[in-house]
Amino acid sequence: MLHTDHSPSVAAPDSGVPAATTVRSAVLDLLRAFGMTTIFGNPGSTELPLFLDFPADFRYVLGLQESVVVGMADGHAQATRNAAFVNLHSAAGVGHAMGNIFTAFKNRTPMVITAGQQARSILPYDPFLFSGQATELPKPYVKWSIEPARAEDVPLAIARAYYVAMQQPQGPVLVSIPADDWARPCEPVAPRAVSTRSRPEPALLGAIGDALDAAARPAFVVGAAVDRDGAWDAVRALAERHRARVYVAPMSGRSGFAEDHPLFAGFLPAMREKIVALLGGHDLVFALGAPAFTYHVEGFGPHLPAGAALVQLTDDPQTAAWAPVGTSAVGSIRLGVEDLLARAMPATVLARTPPPVREAAPRAVPDGERMSVAWLLQTLAELRTPDSVIVEESPSARPVMHRHLPILQSETFYTMCSGGLGHGLPAAVGVALARPDRKVIALIGDGSAMYSVQALWSAAQLRLPITFVIVKNRRYAALQEFAPTFGFAPGAPLEGCDLPDIDFCALARGQGCDAVRVDDAHALAQVLRDALAAPRPVLVEVEVA
Incomplete structure (x- = not known):
């Protein structure tokens, strides 16, 4: 039987009555016990009380938009095999994050999401920046959600949220916490050993x-x-x-x-x-x-x-x-x-005869005005080490990746199970933060990148040596390729699918990342070789056919 594998950090005194503490202290002690000392967030006013006297053994990872926050937490949780702790801002912050909360739910990623709420005393007056139905807002894409009835119930809610998030099938949960709860007295909550897996019948x-x-x-x-x-x-x-x-x-x-x-x-x-x-x-x-x-x-x-x-x-x-x-x-x-x-x-x-071996894909060649996606991915496959981690969000390139960029080891490939865009860039940051022993390569389409491009800032601030490869075909290619399924003639015009005039190198440099553009197939290998060896984040914008 597997369990949380953490020992209680709060002991009851000799009297048998638990010593009083504050909600803030009790929650921080629980997070330590659960191994969740990294907090992913984008703070608002209702979250500030959590950070009073912020402890030195915790790390706050700032995302510039809430979808980036949840994406980073998703990558981190998958790479650490432990729930990530997320701090969002009331209704607006949860709303911004919903796309990647949906993806975390489909990814079965364990995640404890806390959302700030206005003080209990003013909730009857529909105050500014409150959440009217905080527990309903993230549904149906959380396993459980609660706004505790009393401030002193918050630590118990956090503990239950962790156990629910970690039980299979894993997934995100949400706890809405009024701003004045953090300083209230409560009894400490000791972590428990709770089974997270069950044997099939x-x-x-x-x-x-x-x-x-x-x-x-x-x-x-x-x-x-x-x-x-x-x-x-x-x-x-x-x-x-x-x-x-x-x-x-x-x-x-x-x-x-x-x-x-x-x-x-x-x-x-x-x-x-x-x-x-x-x-x-x-x-x-x-x-x-x-x-x-x-x-x-x-x-x-x-x-x-x-x-x-x-x-x-x-x-x-x-x-x-x-x-x-x-x-x-x-x-x-x-x-x-x-x-x-x-x-x-x-x-x-x-006595069974092994089935025939699958035929290898033919090698790509560097011809044409712009290089092919196959040439890009074949070159990347030849340069990367087998234990490097690919975080992918380039839907139109995925069939080509299946032929030219094979995944060879466990825990070296992550993408979204949801089909929702905006996960890959921040997820790569979360994976790199969790696995400093591995080279992380983010393979991102140009359309996908614009959903969460602010993640480049987080990578630069954290000095993570991620190689971001932007597959730039200047369009929403997956939609154009999918259009014939719905009756469009092949190659027929499709409104809203062209993406001209986006300068990803400028976007990267503006957020503190090094960047280089490459459109010459013969120059690609050296550009990638340099980016993979860099000790800091580098974005490679690759012009493809």
Whole structure:
């Protein structure tokens, strides 16, 4: 059983009655115990009382806009495997942050969000900058939200929020705190050991194991929860045991399998008919830490190829509930796969012939007036170290990335599971803050970058050696490429999708980052080599076709 792994920091006195303290002190002690001494925020007036006599062992990370704050916290929480602590400003701040709160919810990122509220004594008068329905505002994209009935209940609310955020499926929670609560007396709250994972039901897991043993041509479809739950190695071992081809689930925000492994079969698109076609020939599909399946457009026909059955292991009961077919076991991905590996292996499984190895993508060449995205990503793949971390938000480049920028190790790829833009730039800052031992590379489209470009300032102020690569195609290319799905003729004009005249180097330098523009394919390698070696943040604006 996993738990918070923190010891209580507040002891009751000999009398048996807890010593009085303030809400501020009790909350700070809890945050220390939970390992959350980094606070991500953009302060407003109702948050100031928290920062009175701000403790020296805490770090405040300032974002210049609330969506940047939540994006940084998301990257930090994923990289540390612990909930991030976020401080936002009442209704306006939470409203600004909602896009990335939505993404954190879809990413299953544990996050304790506090939102300032006006003083309790003036709430009956609808005061300036208050939140009228503070607990309702972030719904449905938080797991739990509360404005405690009494000031002295705030520490208990923070403790519960942490435990809820960390329990699978993980996610953000919100606590609204009136400004005059922080100085009120209260009893201290000791942290507790609380389980965050559960083992899948043995009978259902046994049925999945039997199906795997009986299958002749199994396929695994792995999702973000494989990497989130530390199951990368166990899933590889299970795939090797069953000689299963391994696909990455549609819209997966993390990588769950090495893309240079002989069993790796590629990426499934978010379209029903194409998924069925790609999985054709398999008699069993095992969805691991992924919905079965995520669709982006309306589809028709069966959800599986003829003759195939579906089994699923997910950490999310809701995902299991809406799956249209198959057997679903709910619980920890890592614990469930470890239980499957503990089963005796039939001789028939050992006798299976491994599936054919996926063909490698043809190498890109540096031709044309502007370099191709394939050339950019192929060059980056050749220069980066395998343990460097890619934080990606370039939707139109993602299919090319799948062919030319393989992810080879666990916890080296992050993107958004939501499809909402504005996550990648600040998430890279959060990951770099959490993992100073790794090189972080932010691969961001020019359209995506403008949703949260203020994150460059935070990177510069924190002196984080991030390499920001802006894939500049001067348009919302993903929309233009998606338009034929809705009846547009290929290449037909599409309003509101052109992005001329944005100078990303100027934007970066204005916020304290070094920057360089490159449009020559033959010069790209040296520019990237210099940026990757720099001890400070560098933005590389790459003009692509």
